Amino acid sequence: MSSIGRIPEASVARLPLYLRGLDAFPVGVTATVSSEELATLAGVNAAKVRKDLSYLGTYGTRGVGYDADFLRFEISRALGVANTWPIVVCGMGNLGRALANHSGFSERGFPVVAAIDTDPDKVGVEIDGIPVYAPSALASVVTEHEIAVGIIATPPEAAQGAADRLVDAGVVSIMSFAPIVLTVPNGVDLRAVDLATELQILGFHLHRDRLANGAHATAGREQNLSVGQGPV
Secondary structure (H helix, E strand, O other), rough: HHHHOOOHHHHHHHHHHHHHHHOOOOOOOOOEEEHHHHHHHHHOHHHHHHHHHOOOOOOOEEOEEEEEEHHHHHHHHHHHOOOOEEEEEEEHHHHHHHHOOOOOHHOOOOEEEEEEOOOOOOOOOOEEEEEEEEEEHHHHHHHHHOEEEEOOOOHHHHHHHHHHHHHHHOOOEEEEEEOOOOOOOOEEEEOOOHHHHHHHHHHHHHHHHHHHHHHHHHHHHHHHHHHOOOOO
């Protein structure tokens, strides 16, 4: 645990990329993967791969690479996906239902086992196999299902209340998809995923590239005019 605690946050953020990249290598089949191969699969550079994996005490063999199965085990152990961390989804609208049905969560050890919603037509029934409870039942749901992670997929105006209820129920790991800044106490890990913000960042890059392409096109036209201009 002490070595895991010393891993920088930037390296932690890349470990899931390496684990996903290792999906290209069948489990139980003897195979090695070089830092260059893993870098390509993860979309980073090889130097970062070697540095990040060194924090796990995994250095590979020079000229050979890393044992894929052992590396998968080491990364999984560091990320805690060798354990099972039950999830409750707060808000079963379109986004909440999509998240609750995301098979990748269960495959990585994060099964969605319960949901919370204020809609009386949803409370007390199962939606896509997930039992839905009223907000007042959250504390008992957390205890009964041993909830480790709370996902907030509510409208913005309800997100802080959902976060407060999760904290009061003892949940210390929260992921929020609500486009609003949430406040949680010290000791609670909060990961915010704002899809609109991510799209706006993509929009910035699209706009920048379009301006750059326009500038290149203008420069090209000016150059052609200059070259084609003869003496008068």
